[in-house]
Amino acid sequence: MLLRPERRAQGHGGGRGAAGRAAGALPRVPVGAARRAHQLASGRVLAGRGEGRRAGAEPAALQQENAPLRPPGESSEEEEPEDGSGLAAPVFPLFHKGRAAAATPGTPGGAAGAHRGAPAAAARGQERGAGPAASPGSHAAALSGETVAQKLEGKPLADKLRPGTLGDYVGQDQVLGEQTLLRSLLEAHEIPSLVLWGPPGCGKTTLAHIIASNSKKNGTRFVTLSATSAKTNDVRDVIKQAENEKRLLKRKTILFIDEIHRFNKSQQDTFLPHVECGTVTLIGATTENPSFQVNSALLSRCRVIVLEKLSVEAMEMILMRAITSLGIRILGQDEQHTSSANGSDSKSSESPVYIEEKAVSTLAYLCDGDARTGLNGLQLAVQARLTAGKTSHQASTQGCSVGGVFITEDHVKEGLQRSHILYDRAGEEHYNCISALHKSMRGSDENASLYWLARMLEGGENPLYVARRLVRFASEDIGLADPLALTQAVAAYQGCHFIGMPECEVILAQCVVYFARAPKSIEVYSAYSNVKACLRNHQGPLPPVPLHLRNAPTRLMKDLGYGKDYKYNPMYKEPVEQDYLPEELKGVDFFKGQKI
Numbered sequence: 378m379l380l381r382p383e384r385r386a387q388g389h390g391g392g393r394g395a396a397g398r399a400a401g402a403l404p405r406v407p408v409g410a411a412r413r414a415h416q417l418a419s420g421r422v423l424a425g426r427g428e429g430r431r432a433g434a435e436p437a438a439l440q441q442e443n444a445p446l447r448p449p450g451e452s453s454e455e456e457e458p459e460d461g462s463g464l465a466a467p468v469f470p471l472f473h474k475g476r477a478a479a480a481t482p483g484t485p486g487g488a489a490g491a492h493r494g495a496p497a498a499a500a501r502g503q504e505r506g507a508g509p510a511a512s513p514g515s516h517a518a519a520l521s522g523e524t525v526a527q528k529l530e531g532k533p534l535a536d537k538l539r540p541g542t543l544g545d546y547v548g549q550d551q552v553l554g555e556q557t558l559l560r561s562l563l564e565a566h567e568i569p570s571l572v573l574w575g576p577p578g579c580g581k582t583t584l585a586h587i588i589a590s591n592s593k594k595n596g597t598r599f600v601t602l603s604a605t606s607a608k609t610n611d612v613r614d615v616i617k618q619a620e621n622e623k624r625l626l627k628r629k630t631i632l633f634i635d636e637i638h639r640f641n642k643s644q645q646d647t648f649l650p651h652v653e654c655g656t657v658t659l660i661g662a663t664t665e666n667p668s669f670q671v672n673s674a675l676l677s678r679c680r681v682i683v684l685e686k687l688s689v690e691a692m693e694m695i696l697m698r699a700i701t702s703l704g705i706r707i708l709g710q711d712e713q714h715t716s717s718a719n720g721s722d723s724k725s726s727e728s729p730v731y732i733e734e735k736a737v738s739t740l741a742y743l744c745d746g747d748a749r750t751g752l753n754g755l756q757l758a759v760q761a762r763l764t765a766g767k768t769s770h771q772a773s774t775q776g777c778s779v780g781g782v783f784i785t786e787d788h789v790k791e792g793l794q795r796s797h798i799l800y801d802r803a804g805e806e807h808y809n810c811i812s813a814l815h816k817s818m819r820g821s822d823e824n825a826s827l828y829w830l831a832r833m834l835e836g837g838e839n840p841l842y843v844a845r846r847l848v849r850f851a852s853e854d855i856g857l858a859d860p861l862a863l864t865q866a867v868a869a870y871q872g873c874h875f876i877g878m879p880e881c882e883v884i885l886a887q888c889v890v891y892f893a894r895a896p897k898s899i900e901v902y903s904a905y906s907n908v909k910a911c912l913r914n915h916q917g918p919l920p921p922v923p924l925h926l927r928n929a930p931t932r933l934m935k936d937l938g939y940g941k942d943y944k945y946n947p948m949y950k951e952p953v954e955q956d957y958l959p960e961e962l963k964g965v966d967f968f969k970g971q972k973i
C-alpha cells in the first residue's frame with residue numbers, strides 16, 4: 378500500500394509492478410491459465426489439489442490456484458506469426474512494437490523471463506478466486522440460462538459482472554494481497570478514509586463497493602456521490618444525515634465520492650471537518666494524481682491507495698470469466714471444434730458462439746489494463762457478430778467445421794476504441810507522454826521521440842499542444858547551437874494551425890526528428906536562469922540603473938546626469954570600455970556556472 382504520492386509516479390506511469398512488467402514484456406501471453414480455469418468452470422478438468430486451503434474461497438478458485446497455469450515450454454514468441462499479421466499490423470502497430478521491445482533477450486524481463494513470471498502473476502490473480510467460475514450468488518452466475526444475446530441486453534457487461542466480493546476481485550495484490558494493510562483493515566472491518574487512485578477501469582469503484590458490502594455486515598451505511606453531478610448541497614445533506622445516524626442510531630456512514638478530483642477545493646473543504654471528527658468515512662476515487670487534485674488538508678486525513686493498471690494475466694481472468702458467464706466457447710489453435718469444445722453452459726437453442734483463443738489474449742493486451750474497456754470490447758464484438766447474422770458462418774480449421782457465430786482477433790480489435798486504449802488525453806498520461814517526448818529529443822533519440830509523438834497524436838492529442846512544446850524546446854534545449862530550430866518550431870506550429878490533423882502529423886514528425894538530431898545547448902537557458910536566481914535572491918532594494926545607461930529625453934533629466942558619459946559604440950573603432958551592469962554586480966558573469 379502506498380501512502381505517499383511520490384511513488385505513484387513510478388508505479389502508475391512508466392514503472393509497473395512485477396506483474397505489470399512481466400505483462401509488458403510478453404509479446405503474446407497464451408490464455409492458457411485463464412483457459413484452464415474456464416475448463417475447470419465448465420467441468421472439463423478435474424479439481425486440482427489444495428481444496429479447502431483457504432477459508433472463504435470458492436471451490437473453483439481453489440482449484441485454479443493449483444492448476445498448471447501455462448503448459449511447460451510454451452513460448453509466447455513462438456505463437457507470434459512471423460509475418461506479424463497477428464496483433465500488429467496495421468491497426469495497433471504501437472502495441473506490437475512496444476511489447477516486442479520490452480522483451481529484451483537475456484534479461485529476466487525478456488520473453489522467457491516474463492513467461493516464467495507470468496504463471497505466478499496469474500496464480501496471484503487467482504488467489505482471491507479470480508477464476509471464471511461464477512461464485513454462487515455472483516453476477517456471473519445470474520447470467521446463466523439465457524441466450525448470449527439476452528445476456529448482453531440491458532446494463533453493460535462490465536456492470537453486470539462487477540465483482541461483489543474480494544474473492545472475485547482480480548489482481549491489485551500490491552494493496553489487497555495477504556498481509557497488506559488494507560486487507561487487514563478490511564478483515565477487521567476498520568475502514569479508514571481512503572483515496573483510491575488508479576487509471577480508468579482498474580477497479581476503484583468496484584473495490585469501494587466491496588468495502589461497502591463488507592461494512593454493511595456491521596451496520597455501516599454506504600452513500601455514493603459522483604463529483605461530476607453532485608452539488609455542494611448534496612454533500613451537506615449526506616453529512617447531515619450521517620450526523621443524525623451517528624447521534625441517534627450510532628451508525629457509521631461511508632461516503633463514496635467517484636471522481637473526487639472533479640470537486641473544486643472549496644467543495645472538498647466541505648468534507649474536511651466531518652472526516653476529521655469521524656462523522657463520515659470518506660472513500661474517494663480518482664484517476665488524477667491526488668497530490669495535485671485533492672485538497673492537501675483532506676489528503677493528509679486519508680490513506681492513498683494506489684491501484685495499478687490490471688496486468689494482462691488479470692485481464693485474461695476477467696475476460697474468461699465473462700466468456701464463461703456468457704456461455705461462449707473458446708476455440709484453440711490445436712483442438713477439434715466440436716460443439717462440446719470448451720463446454721459451455723448455454724442451454725438455449727441459439728447457435729453456439731465461439732471466440733478464438735488468440736482473440737482473448739489480444740483483447741487482454743489491447744485494453745491496456747482497463748477492465749471496462751476490455752469487457753465493453755468483448756461485448757461490442759459479440760453483439761456486432763450476432764447482429765451481423767453470421768449464424769451460418771462456417772469456421773473451418775484443421776478440416777473440421779463448426780456452425781455458429783465466430784469471433785476472431787480482428788473482431789475484438791474493432792470492438793475497441795483505439796484512442797481510449799492508447800492515451801488518456803485529459804489525465805496524467807498527457808503529461809507523462811509530453812515529458813517522455815521532451816526527454817527523448819533532449820537525449821537525441823529520434824526513434825523514441827517519434828514513438829512518443831505518435832502515441833500522443835494517435836491518442837487524439839491536440840497537435841498545437843505538441844507544437845507549443847516544440848517551440849519551447851527549440852530555445853530551452855537547442856538554443857544557439859542551432860538558432861534555426863526556433864524558426865522550425867514556429868513554422869511547425871503554424872503549419873499545424875493551418876492544416877490540422879491528420880495532415881499536420883508529418884510536420885510535427887519532421888520537427889521532432891530535426892530537434893532530436895540537432896546539436897544541443899542550454900547556454901542561454903542556463904544563463905537566463907542564473908539571472909532570475911540573482912534577482913530573486915537579491916536582498917534589499919534593487920540597484921539603480923547606472924546613470925550613463927539612462928535615456929535623457931528632457932533637459933531636467935540631462936541636468937540630473939542621465940546619459941552622461943555614455944559611449945555610443947558605433948562612434949568607436951576600437952572596443953569600448955564601459956560598464957553595463959549596476960555597480961554592485963560588477964564582474965558577475967551569468968554565463969559561468971550552470972545553475973538551473
Ligand SMILES: Nc1ncnc2c1ncn2[C@@H]1O[C@H](COP(=O)(O)OP(=O)(O)OP(=O)(O)O)[C@@H](O)[C@H]1O
Binds near residue numbers: 584749
Ligand atoms: N480488479 C477487478 N476484478 C474484476 N473485475 C474488475 C476489476 N476491476 C474492474 N473490473 C471490471 O471492470 C468494471 C469497471 O471497473 P470500475 O468501475 O471499478 O473501474 P474504475 O477504476 O472505478 O474506473 P473509472 O475510473 O473509469 O471509474 C467493473 O464493473 C468490473 O466488471
